[in-house]
Amino acid sequence: MPRKQDDVYGDHISHRFNDELTELKSRFLEMGGMVETQIERAIQSLVDGDSQVADEVRANDRTVDRMEMDLDEEAILIIARRQPAARDLRLVISVIKMVADLERVGDEAKKIAKMAIKLIEEGQAPRGYVEIRHIASHVQGMLHDALDAFARLDSEQALRIMKADKQVDEEYQAAARALLTFMMEDTRNISRCMSVMWVLRALERVGDHACNIAENVIFMVKGEDVRHTSMEEAERVVGG
């Protein structure tokens, strides 16, 4: 009987543990959704010249910060209480790391909203909106796919995001060069173009964070750290 009871007790514990992990995952995805909306609305406020939306984005950043702190606390409690091992431990540690990435994506949304307000006050920038829209849609897709790869623990999708990040870096470089040329043509463009430059930079950083999330997904699934490795090595890890 004691043995039997132990089993029941063991099952019960492991059941609760699984519930906690599921809850942690779903709260992480909820924070991801919030952050996606923040980026989307920040870009919208910029393109539409809508300072009210920009103000809302700035105000909502507090909610993102709160989510970061709550999720962090929850993850540390799970480690302390459940002492997870192997794949479960990798999941919890990765959530702690990825939460920091999401919080920074939130910060980038706030910066974009701030630049939107500045541009609305100064009069819209004459150039760069096409590039912003293009890069924004690219990194928004990456962020969405990274969260999706996490939800489905899909390391192959994660690998595709790592590849997409190289392309965003190139697009950012090209857009920054074009903007620099435009600034040189007429000094009256400089201040507004600088604001556009900061927006492009913020978007490029969002791509980096999506890439960090993707690398964590591969770590969770495969147990190997593919940061700072070549794309060939990352392919080997995911394929193997």
Place this chain on the structure above:
Amino acid sequence: MPRKQDDVYGDHISHRFNDELTELKSRFLEMGGMVETQIERAIQSLVDGDSQVADEVRANDRTVDRMEMDLDEEAILIIARRQPAARDLRLVISVIKMVADLERVGDEAKKIAKMAIKLIEEGQAPRGYVEIRHIASHVQGMLHDALDAFARLDSEQALRIMKADKQVDEEYQAAARALLTFMMEDTRNISRCMSVMWVLRALERVGDHACNIAENVIFMVKGEDVRHTSMEEAERVVGG
């Protein structure tokens, strides 16, 4: 007798565990020292116009990346093997987070070195070096103090770093405004001033990372999360 043996065994385990924590701390500080040197030499390469030093900084970033991956792995192994609780767990989790900050400081050093090479090729920038030296010395001090606060688990020093970061942000804003004005005066300055602007931005980010480390030190010592809180609240946590 079995009880006695248990104690000996327990002591032995706990002794090894303490050794591992000490080793983790000292390796973190070693990475911190490496990253401090990277920032110092990147600034030196820029101010002296020494592209060889800049090349070395860029090459050494691989060592920083390697340290990040090794330390991360070690920290996760400690959690899996020793199942630390309370203060020990906070230490290990904080190391995992702070290692990411150090790696990013390393990235900023690499960016500064890249800008140094660009400026050497284009001819040094006419303005902004005074500001770079000033902000660099400020954030280098913050980084050093943050690592020191970690080594001595000194939450009061950590609090001073959080306060210093506000000042760096103001210095950065003032320098960026001055540079923008200078760009407007003569379009020939634009490209070089942009490089200086990226350096200032990188330094401002280093200050942010030093601040993150300081917040983690307070979390380790006090068990409270002071991110995203007011300075008054952080003071209460440290003082209480």
